[in-house]
Every structure is written in structure tokens, then in C-alpha cells.
Amino acid sequence: MNRNTLSGVIIFVSSLILFVILSYIAVTGGVGKHPSEEINSLGQFFVNNSYNVFNKTFWAGSPEAVTSILWDYRGFDTIFETTVLFISIGGALVLAYKKINWDKLITPLSDKGLTLIVKTSVKIISSIVVLLSLNLALRGYISPGGGFAGGSAYSIAPLLLISGLSIYYITRLGYKLHKMINIRTIGLLGLSIVSLIPLIWFGYILQNQSKPSTVFPGYPVYIGPLYLGGSLIYLNISEFLVVSTEFIIIFLAMFLLLKSTKGEAE
Amino acid sequence: MSLTNILLIYIYFIIFATGGLAIYGIISKNNLIKKIIALTIFGDVVNSLIIFIGYRLVPKPLPPILPSLNPDKALYKLYVMSSVDPLPQALVITAIVINVAVIAFLVFLVVRIYNSYGSIEYDELIRIDRGGST
Numbered sequence: 001m002n003r004n005t006l007s008g009v010i011i012f013v014s015s016l017i018l019f020v021i022l023s024y025i026a027v028t029g030g031v032g033k034h035p036s037e038e039i040n041s042l043g044q045f046f047v048n049n050s051y052n053v054f055n056k057t058f059w060a061g062s063p064e065a066v067t068s069i070l071w072d073y074r075g076f077d078t079i080f081e082t083t084v085l086f087i088s089i090g091g092a093l094v095l096a097y098k099k100i101n102w103d104k105l106i107t108p109l110s111d112k113g114l115t116l117i118v119k120t121s122v123k124i125i126s127s128i129v130v131l132l133s134l135n136l137a138l139r140g141y142i143s144p145g146g147g148f149a150g151g152s153a154y155s156i157a158p159l160l161l162i163s164g165l166s167i168y169y170i171t172r173l174g175y176k177l178h179k180m181i182n183i184r185t186i187g188l189l190g191l192s193i194v195s196l197i198p199l200i201w202f203g204y205i206l207q208n209q210s211k212p213s214t215v216f217p218g219y220p221v222y223i224g225p226l227y228l229g230g231s232l233i234y235l236n237i238s239e240f241l242v243v244s245t246e247f248i249i250i251f252l253a254m255f256l257l258l259k260s261t262k263g264e265a266e
Numbered sequence: 267m268s269l270t271n272i273l274l275i276y277i278y279f280i281i282f283a284t285g286g287l288a289i290y291g292i293i294s295k296n297n298l299i300k301k302i303i304a305l306t307i308f309g310d311v312v313n314s315l316i317i318f319i320g321y322r323l324v325p326k327p328l329p330p331i332l333p334s335l336n337p338d339k340a341l342y343k344l345y346v347m348s349s350v351d352p353l354p355q356a357l358v359i360t361a362i363v364i365n366v367a368v369i370a371f372l373v374f375l376v377v378r379i380y381n382s383y384g385s386i387e388y389d390e391l392i393r394i395d396r397g398g399s400t
Binding site: 089 | 279287290322323324329333337345349359362363366367374378
């Protein structure tokens with residue numbers, strides 16, 4: 001038995017032991033009494049209050065408990081998460097930037113793409129994806145979805161178009177790297193403006209509805225017959241802009257980097 | 267032992283078995299891209315476990331969304347009594363996005379490693395680093 005096989009066996013046995021111990025702990029009650037008829041009291045608080053029309057002291061104005069936790073009760077979590085995404089995209093771009101051959105972008109190259117069947121179906125599917133993602137993002141405060149889900153779904157459309165047609169086609173459609181960075185900045189600006197507006201009334205950062213201790217009246221839940229769900233809809237739209245453009249930036253930079261690498265090898 | 271208990275143990279078994287496989291892949295695979303794939307699987311395992319902990323053992327569990335904008339008392343009470351825990355789901359959305367950010371950064375790093383060294387095999391990289399030829 002040589003050295004590599006031996007270390008492979010040792011690693012396999014160790015992960016097997018880890019798996020057995022973890023399963024044993026979980027099954028014998030290591031993660032609490034689970035599952036039971038009662039949920040965690042913190043989770044129960046959010047379920048009770050997110051759309052409590054009978055007692056509006058701590059309500060978030062949205063029947064979607066997950067979105068109201070994301071943007072109201074635990075809004076800071078989401079802000080810092082957006083920061084992590086921002087920093088990692090920045091880091092990835094710094095790694096890629098000098099290696100990308102920007103001149104190749106402007107020329108159509110010899111990109112003919114795939115066959116007509118693939119091209120047509122990719123166009124149809126990507127338009128459906130765009131509609132679906134807009135639905136996810138704009139209705140995220142009353143149905144499952146939200147800024148993240150919508151944004152990551154939206155970024156699939158350009159990815160499909162890149163693989164089915166070409167990166168030249170994408171840039172001609174208007175998905176240019178610097179434009180994407182500008183739109184991302186608009187989204188981040190929207191996030192900060194919506195979260196800082198309550199400070200004018202001496203409220204809290206990211207406050208959504210009125211609280212007993214502040215004079216901030218809260219974002220409007222209804223404008224006429226139109227249901228808006230407080231600040232959640234503005235935050236969802238801003239987050240949609242941020243996440244979708246950041247993912248498109250990743251995909252564009254990745255494809256350009258691969259293209260430059262390929263050119264070097266030849 | 268009831269059917270619910272057996273199913274419960276089965277789900278834990280599957281989750282941890284996948285987790286163990288993912289850890290094995292992260293440590294033992296030689297190809298950096300395969301390591302990253304194992305890492306994504308491990309992230310998904312942890313997310314599934316967290317979602318599973320939020321489950322509620324009632325006859326008809328509901329998603330944590332109130333189905334009406336003008337609920338009456340009965341509907342509201344039904345929702346409060348049978349909705350699953352929304353907190354793990356909110357935390358998992360955060361975890362997924364951070365996962366994506368980390369994976370994107372790692373993939374860029376691997377492409378740059380390939381640019382510089384011409385290989386993404388771990389053994390090969392160590393050999394090159396110790397002064398071997400490319």
C-alpha cells in the first residue's frame with residue numbers, strides 16, 4: 001500500500017467517524033427537542049408579530065415573515081451580508097482586472113455561437129427568466145422571494161445568453177462591466193437612503209414601522225388601494241439591483257478572464 | 267418506534283452522510299475545482315440542516331407567510347399555531363449569499379493560479395513551488 005492510498009483511507013475513516021458521531025448526537029437530542037409542536041420562542045415572536053393587524057406595536061407591515069426578518073427585525077445582518085458580497089466581488093475583480101484583455105471586448109471576434117435551435121431557445125428561456133425574477137423581486141414582500149432570490153435569478157439570463165450566443169452579443173445588449181458597476185452603486189445608494197431616512201425623525205437606522213419609543217411615523221403600508229408593505233419594497237428593489245448586477249459582473253469578468261487565458265495559451 | 271421517528275433518523279442520516287462525503291472530498295481531492303465543488307456541497311448540507319431544524323411537527327405545517335392581507339381572527343390563529351420557524355430560513359438566505367460570494371472569489375483565485383502555474387492539481391503546484399519544472 002503506497003502513501004497516497006494510505007492517507008486516502010485515513011481521511012475516509014476519519015470522515016466516517018465524524019459522520020457517525022454527528023448522527024448519534026443529532027438523533028439523541030443534541031439539537032434540542034426536535035421536531036416538536038412548538039417552534040423556537042424567537043421564531044414564534046416573528047410569526048406572531050410580522051403582520052399582526054390586531055396589535056400593531058411590533059408589526060412589520062408584511063405578511064411574509066422571512067422578508068420582514070431580513071429587512072426589519074434583523075436588518076443589520078442583511079446590510080453586513082451585502083457588505084461581504086461587495087468586498088468579495090471587489091476582491092475578485094482586483095484578481096482579474098489586469099489579466100483581462102479589454103480590447104478583445106470591442107471586436108466581434110469569430111464568435112458565431114451554437115446552432116439556431118440553441119440560440120432561439122436560449123433567447124426564449126432567458127426572457128422568461130427575466131420576467132420570473134422581476135416577479136420574485138417586486139412581490140417579495142407578500143409572496144416567497146425577495147431581493148436576493150430575484151437578483152440571483154435575473155443574473156441567470158445573461159449567463160444563458162453568454163453560453164448560447166456570445167459575450168459580444170451581451171455587450172451589444174448593454175450588459176457592459178462599467179455600466180453594471182454604476183447600477184450597483186445606484187442600488188447601494190437606495191439601500192442607504194431608505195435605511196437612513198428614519199434618522200430625520202430621530203428613529204432607528206433601518207426602522208420600518210412606528211415603534212413606541214420613537215416619533216418616526218413609519219413607511220406607508222398602503223398608498224390608496226395599493227399595498228406597499230412599508231420599507232420592504234424599496235429595500236427589495238435596491239437589493240435586487242445590487243445582487244443582480246454583482247452576479248453579472250462576476251460572470252462577465254469570469255468569461256473575459258477565461259477568454260484572455262485561452263488567448264495566452266495559443 | 268413510530269414512522270415519524272424513523273423518518274427523522276433517516277433524514278439526519280442522509281444529511282450527515284452527505285456532509286461526511288463533502289468533508290472527505292474537500293480534504294482528499296487533488297484538483298482545486300473539485301475541492302470547491304465539495305465545499306459548495308458542504309455549504310448546502312449545513313443549510314439543509316438549519317432549515318430542517320425549523321420544521322414544526324403539526325399535522326399541516328404552513329409556510330411562514332400569512333395567506334391574506336385582511337385576516338380574521340380564526341385564520342390568524344391557525345397561521346400562528348401551524349407556521350414553521352421563519353428565523354432559520356432568513357438566516358439561510360444570508361448564508362447562501364455569503365457562500366456564493368466566497369465561491370466566486372475562490373473560482374477567480376483558481377483561474378489566476380492556472381494563469382500563473384499552468385496547473386490546478388495540488389501535488390503539481392507543490393512540486394512547482396519547491397523548484398520543479400512546469
